[in-house]
Amino acid sequence: MIRFLHAADLHLGMRITRFEPDVCNRIVEARFAALENLRKVAKQRDVQFILIAGDIFDDLQVEKSVASRAFAMLEGSANSCPVYLIPGNHDPLVPGGVWDRDPWLREQPHLRVHLLREAKPERVPGLPVVIFPCPLTQRRSTENPTAWIRNHPRMDRSVIRIGLAHGSLQVLPNLPLDDHLIPADAADQLDLDYLALGHWHRRHTYRARDGAERTAYSGTHEAMRFPGDDDALGWSSYSPDGDADRFASDGFGSALLVTIDAPRALLQIEPVETGWLRWTAETLDITGARPGEIINRYASREDTLRTILRLRLEGVTTPREALRLEELRQVITGRYHPGSVLDDSRLRVQPSEEQLREVVGEGILRRVLDRLNGEIALGDAGTQHVAQHALRWLYRLAWEEQPL
């Protein structure tokens, strides 16, 4: 029986732009923290090796500090087992690229790191396991990266055959032809006990003809965006269709703990969470709701410091309650992980008649308010947007200037 961890798409040095620089740095740093989690899980679950199916780095031009740090974490004594990894389409094996520089250029064998540069069978020392690595040398290619394994049929029935590849499994319609396509039944065709895949960012498993889940995407070890989010955060895949759904996130990072008893035997795949941050996107209609309750709800959540929250408010509220929502904004920006945000751009502020009299009085401000409401009611979308914002300012300034 063998046990190993299957991870992929670490995207160390990831590109992210939709936050303040400090927040971006924290999010990038979280991917190393998640790698540390991966090492911990490996040790805790006593795995015999780790497979990383490509895209260790977000690009082959990452900074030396990122490349060195990753090497140190995987090669260092804190890591309890060998790590087999291949270049993916983000960090392809290109002369002069990250793999062609120190420390990754150092001659193998290393203690633990096994960068599989060539498409040739790799025997795992001490184990009846042969890894068939499929390193990528291009961002895009119409070639099947696993095709070469066909030339190495199973000769020894005592050996567990594991494919390690990076590409798109042909289980979806209209995949780009040059996205390193891998046949859906590659595991069967190539007689592999397990095909560890990288490239897609959410966890997927696929059954072989014998019913066993022999093909799997582990998903990213650390989430890269809000789940179900339409708004990109600055990261984009190098695939022809860019930010396609297969690169969407679950909001948390994970790896697969794979246990194989014997060649051709059934196997167990257990997802394990490795992520450092959880990304949460929520939408709340606060029409008629009490701001205090909402504030309490979000203030009392656990583990907020490792949660990036994007709370989008909708519906209609009064100006006074809208002012109270500033407290909610403070809770979200103050207690949650930096980058958390309260989006009230879709919230409509509608004052009551009593509030009108109370706040703006009977002077010029009252006339201004009437004019603003007219703009909101009759203006085009752009005018309405500005007028809504102006209305908030009207209340805010008038409220602040109320006599004590």
Place this chain on the structure above:
Amino acid sequence: MNIESFEIENWGCIKRVAVNGLPPTGVVIFHGPNRTGKSSIVYALRACLMDYPSTSRAQHILRWIPKVANGDRRPTVTVVFRAGGQTYRIKKTFGGGPSEFAVRTADAWRIETTSPADAHERVRNLFGGKDSDKGLHQLLWLTQGEFQLPEPREFDPDVQQALRTILGDLQTPLDSRFFQKLKERWNVWYTDPRRGTTGTPREKDNSPLAQNSRELATARNELAIVEQEFQEIERLIRQMRDLEIQRQDYLRQREKLMQEVQDLEQRWKQTEVRIREYQAAEQEYKAATQELEAARKELADRRKAEEQAEHDAQAVANARTAVDQAEQQLAAVQQRLNQVRDQLQETKAQRSAIQEREQELAQALRILDYMEELQRIQDTKAQAQEIAQRIEQLEKEQQQCPTLSPEALEAVKKSYNRLVTLRAELAAASLKLRLTPQPGTEAEVTLDAGHAQHIQGGGEAAELAFRRTAQVSIPGWGLIEVRRGTLAGQLDNLEQELRREEQAFADAVAPLRINPNDADALDQVLRRDAEWHMRKKELQNLKKELKKLAPAGLELLQQREIELRARLAAKKPGLAMDSRDKLHEHQRQTEKQRAELEQFITDLEAQNKTVEQQLAEAIQMVTQAREKLAAAEATASASRKHLEQLNSEERIRQRIEAAEAALVAAERRRTNAALTPEEETIEARLKSARDAVDALNSELRQVEAQYHRNRGRIEQTEGLHARRNQLAARVQMLQDAIERETLERDAINLLYRLFQECREQRQNQLLGSIRDRVLSWIRLLDIGRYGDLRFNEAFLPESLQSSDGTYEMALDYESTGAREQIAMMVRLAIGAALSKPEDPAVAVLDDPLTHADLRRLTNMRAILQSAAQGDPKLQPPAGPLQILIFTCHPEWFRSDHATVVNLEDPTILTRWPV
């Protein structure tokens, strides 16, 4: 409240001023020149009605106490004024003196108080309860030189409150605080419109939005550069794969070619002996072929040389014939030339004879000319000699009978006239002594101590003149002496002058040798002068005539005569003389003959020239023919020599036969050693294969070089990803910030704009009547083309707007004069709003509108009159005003409706002597 009358005593320079019967409304003009005390009156009224009790020891008051020789006199101000339907009188003696406050009753003044403090307080309250620079007085009591409106914060709040009471709130305190806050935020992005621009706000260059926009542009540029670099690296990455494939392909091709080269080399070694033998046979065959060709060529050369020698001999014969022909032609031309030259010489001799005849004819004509000229000169000479003699005679007469110069002549005339006058005066001054002695008597008369005269009686009465004394001795009677009493001195003077004149006249006419005592002495002088001038004129005419006859003098005429006589004497002997006409006829005939000869000579000279040219050509032809002959002889000699040097034809034929035999043998050997097609091409194929290998190696090197260059480029891009990320993040952050801030800016600007519009609407609602009144006055004064006047919340004007609404300008930007006038009109309009018909307010203007031109002052009179009248139809109604103007320019303000007080009138105002 308004002033009915006032009396001021001992106030500064004013000894006393008293003005009564001021109308409750309307314009009152107090005028007087500078230093009359106008401002002092205003100050006294301010002090009495509002500012100081009589007990005040303030320096402002004490300084008005006049210092006069007979002791200090305290200033006393008495004002009768109306307020609230009552008439009051206040009298204050400043410098610690008493006060008296009284109210007018039906028949007398009822004293209300004499307490200085009480009196002051009551009057002050009736006048608004404020100092003279506070309350409504702040607007209506203008000191000298004051023309600006007060700042909003300095404008009396009570007046503002009073206006609010009448007009309503322009904006609430909340509105004001709100707008203050809003303006602070608005000023983050905008500034107020500048003078001369449209009313749209101006965006600040240093707002965070502007800064972010600039930073975004910079970051985008930087990102574009990094993106370009990134795309270049992406291209290199794609190219690396192609290069690797190409390199592998080249390696495979090279391996295949190398194998081919090896095979070809092996086969080449195997066929090398046969190839060498074939190459030797081929070489021998080539040599035999060349020998045969050389022998055949030698034979051809010989035949060609023979032909050439024959041809050259023929050429020599032809050249010789040409020389003979040329020489014959030369002789013929020579003969013709001699004939022409002889004929030419003969013709020229004929022409010389003709020319001699012509000269003789010319000489005969000249002799005729000389003779005629000699006759003319002799006549002229005789005439000239006669004129010369007359001139000489006249000049002599002039010398003998000279005249005076015009100046001297004029002096003589004057002297003579004076002489006559003096003689007449002396004659007039003489006394007459009339003696009528009886017959038989006689008397002896001695006049002026002169000779005694005897007067015999019985004749006519004798009248004798004397100047000084007359003595009559009558025999038997005695001596009678008559003496002039007075005027003797005058007689002396006349006599002396007469003597001087007589001497001067005598001296003047002395050169003319005329007796000065002659009665017609002056006539003689004048006659002499007339004669002298007549002679002078005749002399001038004669000289002109002589000059005309003999311009160069008689001597020259003489010389010319001698010369002509000599020429005639030198006439050629035997010269045939004839009449002038005949001589001319001969001359024409010889000229015709000579012209014909000249033409003939010209023709002959042309023939001579032509024949000379023919001779030169003939000589040249002979020379050329001889040269050709020499050349042909030399060529023929060379051809002969060349032919002699060549082998004989027989010998050459033997050489050809031998070469043909050798060629047959070589061809046979070559046929025997002939190579197969494969043997023939193996060397070329081997070379081609080796070249292909070299070319592939070169391509391979290029591919590998490109591969390594790309690798180097990619290696250098370490960190590019991070830079790209950071810049993209920066761009994103700036875009987000700009989007957020733009929304906020637009929202604040919308609020700002709406607030302004709403406030303007409110202002129009409240201040409409005041604004309209001021605007109508502004238009009357023709101050700009303003359509609106905007007021701030303190009810003071803030800005002016153009009539089309596109231009708004702060009031401060108007000219000094316009600001003064607008401020004056606003003061009057606001004051009128607070004035009541039953209790008109008083406006005191000390020396106003000093910056206005005369045109505006004219219209300003109408405005002041309008303000003083008020307008009950307005809402709120404009009350009437009592407007007191103190000025040294009464003509600026004088109108039919104005009351005029002349402060120069001593019954109104007296000053302390200074």
